[in-house]
Amino acid sequence: MNSSLHHKDTYFEEQSFQDLVDLKAEDQKTIAIIQISRMGDVLQTILATKIFKSSFPNTNFIFIGRIQFAKPFEFILKETFNHIYYVNFPKHYWNLNDLTLDKLKSKLKLFLSSIEEHNIDSVVNLTFSKSSSYLATLISSKHKFGLIRNSSNNLLIGGKWSKFVYSNVMTGDFSPFNLVDVFKNILTETIEEQNSNNSHQLKTNNFFQSISNTNINQYKIIVHPFASHSKKFWKSSYWQQLIKMLLEDEHLSIYSFVVVGSLNDKKNYLEFNNFLDNYITNTFSNRLINKIGILDMQELSDEINTSSLFLGHDSMGGHLAAIHKVPTITISIGSVRAHETTPYGENNFNLVPKTTCFPCFPDTPCSNYICHLDVSPELIFYFVHALLSLENLESNEIKTLYSYFTQKIPSTYLKTSNIYQSYFSNNGMQTLSLVNTEIDFRTETLNIFKNFYNILWSFLFNDDDITSPIPEIKCKKIFNELKEYLIGLKYVSDVNSFGEKYSLLLLEEFEIATPNIAVIKEYSKKIQEIDKLALDLKFKYPMLSPLIDYYHVCKGNLKGNNIIQMATSSLLNFKEAKYSVNILKEFIEKTLDRSRKNFYSENNWIIRPEINSTRSES
Amino acid sequence: MNTKIGDEILNAINSIKEIKQKNINLHLKTCTNDSNHIRSCNSEDVSDPEYLELLFLASLYDEEIKESD
Numbered sequence: 001m002n003s004s005l006h007h008k009d010t011y012f013e014e015q016s017f018q019d020l021v022d023l024k025a026e027d028q029k030t031i032a033i034i035q036i037s038r039m040g041d042v043l044q045t046i047l048a049t050k051i052f053k054s055s056f057p058n059t060n061f062i063f064i065g066r067i068q069f070a071k072p073f074e075f076i077l078k079e080t081f082n083h084i085y086y087v088n089f090p091k092h093y094w095n096l097n098d099l100t101l102d103k104l105k106s107k108l109k110l111f112l113s114s115i116e117e118h119n120i121d122s123v124v125n126l127t128f129s130k131s132s133s134y135l136a137t138l139i140s141s142k143h144k145f146g147l148i149r150n151s152s153n154n155l156l157i158g159g160k161w162s163k164f165v166y167s168n169v170m171t172g173d174f175s176p177f178n179l180v181d182v183f184k185n186i187l188t189e190t191i192e193e194q195n196s197n198n199s200h201q202l203k204t205n206n207f208f209q210s211i212s213n214t215n216i217n218q219y220k221i222i223v224h225p226f227a228s229h230s231k232k233f234w235k236s237s238y239w240q241q242l243i244k245m246l247l248e249d250e251h252l253s254i255y256s257f258v259v260v261g262s263l264n265d266k267k268n269y270l271e272f273n274n275f276l277d278n279y280i281t282n283t284f285s286n287r288l289i290n291k292i293g294i295l296d297m298q299e300l301s302d303e304i305n306t307s308s309l310f311l312g313h314d315s316m317g318g319h320l321a322a323i324h325k326v327p328t329i330t331i332s333i334g335s336v337r338a339h340e341t342t343p344y345g346e347n348n349f350n351l352v353p354k355t356t357c358f359p360c361f362p363d364t365p366c367s368n369y370i371c372h373l374d375v376s377p378e379l380i381f382y383f384v385h386a387l388l389s390l391e392n393l394e395s396n397e398i399k400t401l402y403s404y405f406t407q408k409i410p411s412t413y414l415k416t417s418n419i420y421q422s423y424f425s426n427n428g429m430q431t432l433s434l435v436n437t438e439i440d441f442r443t444e445t446l447n448i449f450k451n452f453y454n455i456l457w458s459f460l461f462n463d464d465d466i467t468s469p470i471p472e473i474k475c476k477k478i479f480n481e482l483k484e485y486l487i488g489l490k491y492v493s494d495v496n497s498f499g500e501k502y503s504l505l506l507l508e509e510f511e512i513a514t515p516n517i518a519v520i521k522e523y524s525k526k527i528q529e530i531d532k533l534a535l536d537l538k539f540k541y542p543m544l545s546p547l548i549d550y551y552h553v554c555k556g557n558l559k560g561n562n563i564i565q566m567a568t569s570s571l572l573n574f575k576e577a578k579y580s581v582n583i584l585k586e587f588i589e590k591t592l593d594r595s596r597k598n599f600y601s602e603n604n605w606i607i608r609p610e611i612n613s614t615r616s617e618s
Numbered sequence: 619m620n621t622k623i624g625d626e627i628l629n630a631i632n633s634i635k636e637i638k639q640k641n642i643n644l645h646l647k648t649c650t651n652d653s654n655h656i657r658s659c660n661s662e663d664v665s666d667p668e669y670l671e672l673l674f675l676a677s678l679y680d681e682e683i684k685e686s687d
Contacts, residue, residue: 087678089675089678089679089682090682091682091683091685094621094623094624094679094682094683095621096623099622099623100623100626101623101626101627101630104623104627104675105668105671105672105675108671108674108675109671129677129681130677130680130681131674131677131678131680131681134670134673134674134677135674135678137670138667138670138671138674149664149670151663151664151665152662152663152664153662153663153664153673
């Protein structure tokens, strides 16, 4: 018997939440959101909930976060959430001498019972960690989304978007979506049964337009040179070099730079702090302000809110700027995935390395941080200079910007980095567009696939009809690579056809008066082999792993209360997988058809793919 | 787990696991005898909220310690 089939068979006896459609009216709903990750995730969750609430203002929201990451943002959480609960078991708590297991259990029981007093309709777990899966299971509610456990301690993932996170976001750099959009869509799944009329298209743009900021000092720039992991931020000498260049450039003499960071940053980077203090005293006392370690979160938020630009690495600072609609420039290095974490909003810029190993995972060993060299202080200086010299960013189309930046930034610095600009596509989701000239042979295929997946997932999950020009390929290597992927897709399609066949045979066996258990076991074994074959294919065709992994996770979460329903769900899953394969196949075929002519003319290999010009058209 | 309370949680989990193991073994025997039984019998039963709470505490403990490191 296929293991994934019988797992489901056991736990769907207890957990058939997707089938229990007994939702209250939207305006009476209470949703508890679990976000026990770090500060950046907390802010992205707040933003997603704010946008959701702007469309569904009467929904009651409960926030559950870890005290050390959520409490500092209580002043923002209060604006959106009706109730806030902190998981208050930080490291020092576990070391208390008088702590006993009984005390620990009593504290947890009290915590859970306080939450449950709210008669929760849906628990939405946006954390995807082991502890959050148990917590989401422990809280009683009618419906559950995100990671939970069944009664057999197997992971159970409710909702298409949550399955997407588990299969695509947790596994590599394939997700084309910002995490705010992903969270927003997971929240929307909690009400979509009742609001089938495109409820997912939340009023993202309306939400942002409603933010008015009248206290901006248009010449104040916030610099946040830190992040949560050493992989994700430059060594301080790079920042020293950049700050010097920015201050000494006469065209930028009207700007002041406020450097911010935590108390720990002050303690851990003494040399950098000394540099700032000396530089301020000696030369730029009125234009360089060192506020590292002296602002609380509310003060930092106010400081960012009154500035005209935020410059830093991927960290909570950028997301705080996004909440206040302050434009951002992010230097993404190490394990940062620009598509997922670019501060949410329009016209935010993200500069990322082209190094082969970028982006890595937080626990990937690395001693030399090559990717830090790709995005150089010089590049950032030229980019900031160019951006601040631009009279009206919003009136420029992407093609104009492309030409503008290539004139303003020496090509030497552009060769090693990609520069992305954010915009909202017609389905209200953030998208990134490349604005630098140099085609990136390493990531070009990935970017093409990300665009394909953006269209595919938006259509499959939300029924969004995203239009995008067919990319034109003028690099033979990429052209041939896409041709190879057509073969890969055929294999995936074949594998799913076998899956369909054996699911059907199973169903036929169930229909006869006395089903033969040996035959059922044989067919189930075949399905298990098919699942394994599909997983093997992703190693040869890595760009297909988002698709293979997504349907594998769906397969592990099949709907059904008995073996017949499970086999039916299995059949439907194989069918949908085949359908998705055909969509991808069509995209690739059209791209190849369009690009074929380029290989009968001169070797004009370097082009800016037309895929990047979608902003103006959408 | 490297603190007093960490060890205590682990011991509590293990003692519950021991009891469950006995139940699972009994269940397995039933499975073998029942030719129409096609379900998996080796998954861990966490339907007891007390046990689930311990698993939550253990995983939270691990994550807090790892995070701080």
